[in-house]
Amino acid sequence: MQSADLAAGSKFRVSRDGNVTRYLGTQRFESINRTPRRLDRFSPERFHDIERPVNTQLTVGSLCNQIIHSFVFQLYLEADCTTSVLLVSDRDRGKHFNGIRFKLLADLFDYVGREDVIESRRTIVDEDEKVTNISNHDTVD
Numbered sequence: 001m002q003s004a005d006l007a008a009g010s011k012f013r014v015s016r017d018g019n020v021t022r023y024l025g026t027q028r029f030e031s032i033n034r035t036p037r038r039l040d041r042f043s044p045e046r047f048h049d050i051e052r053p054v055n056t057q058l059t060v061g062s063l064c065n066q067i068i069h070s071f072v073f074q075l076y077l078e079a080d081c082t083t084s085v086l087l088v089s090d091r092d093r094g095k096h097f098n099g100i101r102f103k104l105l106a107d108l109f110d111y112v113g114r115e116d117v118i119e120s121r122r123t124i125v126d127e128d129e130k131v132t133n134i135s136n137h138d139t140v141d
Helices: 038-042 060-068 102-114
Strands: 002-007 010-014 020-030 054-059 070-077 083-089 096-101 117-125 128-135
Touching: 020 060, 020 102, 054 060, 054 096, 060 070, 060 083, 060 096, 060 102, 083 102, 096 102
Parallel strands: none
Antiparallel strands: 002 010, 010 020, 020 054, 020 096, 070 083, 083 096, 117 128
16 A cells, blocks of 8 residues: 555555555544443534544545534534544444544545546447546546
8 A cells, every 4th residue: 555645634546456545534422431322423422532533544435424414513623723524423322423624524525526537438439439538536436
């Protein structure tokens, strides 16, 4: 595996077969109490160790899973006046939750939403032309 920093908090890893996986820098807050229930989701600090975050990385796929199946998805203002997002899926709510800088998450959404065409392939078979466009978000898992 090769790894290259392309932006603060973001890394890409290329496997030997050429697949590209993007990793985003996050913080993990471990569980310190019982598994939160539905009404507990508005107070994640009661159930997780906010004082001792662990720096981690999530793949784009894992992060999207956390967002889609979110049990907690809250914006918060940090001590340095930056905005972050606390999130955890319903499946992982008793284990930990993750924090990610809002700017990093917004940059990811912008990157996927832009859909810049980076490669176009044309084939003609029996006078039928087929055009295949590959966009920037097709190249990153």
